[in-house]
Amino acid sequence: MRQSRLFTRTSKNVPHDSDSVNSRLLTQAGFVHQEMAGVYSWLPLGLRVLRKIENIVRQELDKIGAQEILMSALQPKENWDKSGRWDSVDVLFKIPSQTGKVYGLGPTHEEIVTPLVKTFLNSYKDLPIAVYQIQSKFRDELRAKSGVLRGREFGMKDLYSFHASTDDFDAYYRKVLETYLTIFSRCGVNAKVVEASGGAFSKKYSHEFQVLTPAGEDKILTSETGTFAQNTEIATLKEGDKNPENGETLELKTGVEVGNIFDLGTKFSDAFDVAFTDENGERKIAVMGCYGIGTTRLVGTIVEASHDEKGIVWPVSVAPFHVHLVGLKSKDEAVQTRINSIAQEMYDGLWAEGVEVLWDDREGISPGEKFADADLIGLPLRLVVSEKTLKEDSVEWKARSESDAKLVKIADLVERVSEMMK
Numbered sequence: 005m006r007q008s009r010l011f012t013r014t015s016k017n018v019p020h021d022s023d024s025v026n027s028r029l030l031t032q033a034g035f036v037h038q039e040m041a042g043v044y045s046w047l048p049l050g051l052r053v054l055r056k057i058e059n060i061v062r063q064e065l066d067k068i069g070a071q072e073i074l075m076s077a078l079q080p081k082e083n084w085d086k087s088g089r090w091d092s093v094d095v096l097f098k099i100p101s102q103t104g105k106v107y108g109l110g111p112t113h114e115e116i117v118t119p120l121v122k123t124f125l126n127s128y129k130d131l132p133i134a135v136y137q138i139q140s141k142f143r144d145e146l147r148a149k150s151g152v153l154r155g156r157e158f159g160m161k162d163l164y165s166f167h168a169s170t171d172d173f174d175a176y177y178r179k180v181l182e183t184y185l186t187i188f189s190r191c192g193v194n195a196k197v198v199e200a201s202g203g204a205f206s207k208k209y210s211h212e213f214q215v216l217t218p219a220g221e222d223k224i225l226t227s228e229t230g231t232f233a234q235n236t237e238i239a240t241l242k243e244g245d246k247n248p249e250n251g252e253t254l255e256l257k258t259g260v261e262v263g264n265i266f267d268l269g270t271k272f273s274d275a276f277d278v279a280f281t282d283e284n285g286e287r288k289i290a291v292m293g294c295y296g297i298g299t300t301r302l303v304g305t306i307v308e309a310s311h312d313e314k315g316i317v318w319p320v321s322v323a324p325f326h327v328h329l330v331g332l333k334s335k336d337e338a339v340q341t342r343i344n345s346i347a348q349e350m351y352d353g354l355w356a357e358g359v360e361v362l363w364d365d366r367e368g369i370s371p372g373e374k375f376a377d378a379d380l381i382g383l384p385l386r387l388v389v390s391e392k393t394l395k396e397d398s399v400e401w402k403a404r405s406e407s408d409a410k411l412v413k414i415a416d417l418v419e420r421v422s423e424m425m426k
């Protein structure tokens with residue numbers, strides 16, 4: 005992508021209503037555009053990050069046999085009456101139709117997926133079934149805040165599983181837990197498994213995946229090395245108490261919940277009568293689990309966990325592009341032509357190797373401004389071509405996460421970058 009063609013621009017102005025690092029940096033760098041409180045449009049750079057996260061999620065869920073579907077966002081009220089949640093879920097948007105009907109606007113999809121799976125389920129041989137989707141969710145949150153961390157419209161991956169027995173459910177729950185850790189680590193964040201409320205059936209707790217950063221809303225009781233971690237909403241211990249596992253002192257940390265996994269038991273399968281015949285020909289109700297990941301919240305969480313005073317520092321795996329190629333200006337026309345043609349060659353050569361390059365080919369922009377933009381946007385590697393570097397048949401190589409730059413020979417460049425990507 006040539007930056008001169010990118011329709012978005014970076015902005016030096018701090019958005020007046022930004023209440024968090026992620027909303028400030030994502031807005032200033034042109035990744036998102038706020039439409040109203042808690043509602044964002046995703047712009048080319050931001051959408052590339054979101055799509056990369058979604059694809060990591062897809063790859064890992066496909067490995068554990070989950071099948072991708074896309075359910076309707078508009079949901080029939082009757083289903084919500086059946087589950088008894090029409091009046092109890094306070095964040096449910098209720099959409100009146102001119103026909104006199106009222107619809108729910110999906111904040112979650114148990115009311116759709118449960119009767120959907122029922123349609124196809126007959127025998128224990130059909131189980132387990134695991135389906136997921138990646139979709140916009142709508143919640144009438146009382147207070148939208150912290151940029152994309154808590155929105156009224158946001159992206160979520162929701163997975164639902166159906167099992168013939170609690171044992172089978174337990175084994176799958178474990179698998180999802182491990183898969184989630186892989187997903188978050190591939191996305192470049194360190195997520196901690198934390199016990200939380202909502203484990204109603206075979207489990208005492210539900211599990212949240214918390215990224216510890218001051219930007220979070222959740223308070224987590226945990227210690228340096230032990231695996232013990234509980235959301236303070238359920239914790240019976242308090243800060244300063246000893247970790248029951250190893251005697252370490254428990255500390256209070258702030259976290260962002262990027263995902264969670266729940267044992268639903270037969271709450272929904274009872275309500276929608278999701279039955280099957282077992283080995284003995286007996287009628288049984290399926291056991292269910294649900295598992296969420298906040299995909300747009302994850303984008304904001306990565307920014308909260310990985311930035312400095314100059315801008316975002318994207319992990320390679322989810323960066324909108326891998327390389328920011330910056331061509332500088334020369335007063336000498338012949339040198340300028342050479343800078344442009346070398347930059348073009350590098351651009352083509354890198355893309356041919358699968359390296360995604362954003363080329364700052366803008367004219368009339370000072371080097372200082374170009375560097376400030378590169379730091380703000382935060383691509384993992386910055387390559388600068390200028391009169392000075394060309395004298396050494398080189399380009400200037402600087403990793404976003406490091407402060408020092410070095411010269412790399414143009415002849416070695418494509419190979420060196422490909423190496424870095426592995």
Ligand code: ATP
Pocket residue numbers: 112143145152153154155156157158159160261262263264296297298299300301
């Ligand atoms: P929270 O505790 O943060 O309100 P939740 O427990 O209601 O979230 P779920 O309904 O299980 O969350 O949704 C699954 C995931 O979707 C959450 O783990 C979170 O990452 C994300 N999520 C939930 N609500 C929002 C929101 N309003 N904006 C952005 N992401 C959200």
Ligand code: MG
Pocket residue numbers: 261264
């Ligand atoms: Mg929660």
